[in-house]
Structures are given as C-alpha cells and as structure tokens.
Amino acid sequence: MANSRPGALFGAACGVLLLAGCSAEAGSGGAASDDAAPHWGPTSTPSATATQSATPPTGAGDVSPHPYVGMWVTADGHIRQMLLANGRYDEARGERESAYTGSYQILGTRIEYVDDTGFSADGTFDEDVLHHAGYVFYREGSDAHRQAREER
Structure with a gap:
C-alpha cells in the first residue's frame, strides 16, 4: 500500500517541515529572547509543538503552562x-x-x-x-x- 501513493509520505513530511519553518519564522521577529515571542496557549514559542509533531499535544502535562495562566x-x-x-x-x-x-x-x-x-x-x-x-x-x-x- 505504501507504493500506491509514493508522494503521500513525502508530501506529509514536507508539510511538517513547512509548518515548522513558518512557525519558527513567525515567532522569531528578530528578537533575542523567548520573552519577546508571542504566547498563544501552552507553549512559550509557536514553533515548539510544530517541530515536535504534526499534531497538537494531547495531554495537559505535555508542556508547562505559561506563568501567567x-x-x-x-x-x-x-x-x-x-x-x-x-x-x-x-x-x-x-x-x-x-x-x-x-x-x-x-x-x-x-x-x-x-x-x-x-x-x-x-x-x-x-x-x-x-x-x-x-x-x-x-x-x-x-x-x-x-x-x-x-x-x-
């Protein structure tokens, strides 16, 4: 079955790499510190989950919440x-x-x-x-x- 769609795995891998690249670029903003990175939810930088997995974390204990939560x-x-x-x-x-x-x-x-x-x-x-x-x-x-x- 893997040979029936040889580009599917490659396309998924490229999507993950593209997502990670976009997230890292969007959060960098030329800032030298993590404090300057925007925070939307449980991670301190947008690229943290994008580089780990193509799916969001499932457990509450996967990532420490932001200190102001x-x-x-x-x-x-x-x-x-x-x-x-x-x-x-x-x-x-x-x-x-x-x-x-x-x-x-x-x-x-x-x-x-x-x-x-x-x-x-x-x-x-x-x-x-x-x-x-x-x-x-x-x-x-x-x-x-x-x-x-x-x-x-």
Missing part, C-alpha cells in the same frame, strides 16, 4: 478573569459567569485580548498584579491579592 481577580472579587493554557480567557463579572470570552496573546509582560465579538484590549503584568482596562487584577491567592483585600 490562572485566575486573576479584582481586590473586591467582582471581576474574575481565568487565563486558560490554550490561549483563551473567560471573564466573570459579579454573578454573570462568562460575561466576556475570547483569546489572548502574551508578549513579555504585555497581554493583548481579543474577545469573541472582536473587541480588543491590552494590559501589563507586574509580577502578581495585572493592570488591564483601568482595573487592577491580582493573581488569586497571591500575597499581592491578600494585601489588596486587607486594604479595602
């Missing part, structure tokens, strides 16, 4: 934003779960959001504090979060 909350807990490892976010406001959902990209300490309606926004991380859209978010359970709740 997790729950970010305002001091009063009214706004809760979950940054998911797959490059998506889910934001709750008060009793309204999933009030805003969309994708995010992290570049160094900067985060750029595009919600599912097409609206975009950005923010900046400072360790366990996120400044976004005029709000201050804290990594849930961090010392910064505990201190902000005490100061209220």
Whole structure:
C-alpha cells in the first residue's frame, strides 16, 4: 500500500517541515529572547509543538503552562478573569459567569485580548498584579491579592 501513493509520505513530511519553518519564522521577529515571542496557549514559542509533531499535544502535562495562566481577580472579587493554557480567557463579572470570552496573546509582560465579538484590549503584568482596562487584577491567592483585600 505504501507504493500506491509514493508522494503521500513525502508530501506529509514536507508539510511538517513547512509548518515548522513558518512557525519558527513567525515567532522569531528578530528578537533575542523567548520573552519577546508571542504566547498563544501552552507553549512559550509557536514553533515548539510544530517541530515536535504534526499534531497538537494531547495531554495537559505535555508542556508547562505559561506563568501567567490562572485566575486573576479584582481586590473586591467582582471581576474574575481565568487565563486558560490554550490561549483563551473567560471573564466573570459579579454573578454573570462568562460575561466576556475570547483569546489572548502574551508578549513579555504585555497581554493583548481579543474577545469573541472582536473587541480588543491590552494590559501589563507586574509580577502578581495585572493592570488591564483601568482595573487592577491580582493573581488569586497571591500575597499581592491578600494585601489588596486587607486594604479595602
């Protein structure tokens, strides 16, 4: 059966190489540091999974999540934003779960959001504090979060 389509294996291999080449080129941007590479989901650089396999990783433990993945909350807990490892976010406001959902990209300490309606926004991380859209978010359970709740 392998001889019935001799170009199929070659075509698949070229596709993987092309994908890896495009991913590496797209993420390089002339930057010297991994911190400058955009982050969409579980890997720190777009080429990491493309060079390993033609299929995305299947297990949650395959790649470490980005350090900013997790729950970010305002001091009063009214706004809760979950940054998911797959490059998506889910934001709750008060009793309204999933009030805003969309994708995010992290570049160094900067985060750029595009919600599912097409609206975009950005923010900046400072360790366990996120400044976004005029709000201050804290990594849930961090010392910064505990201190902000005490100061209220």
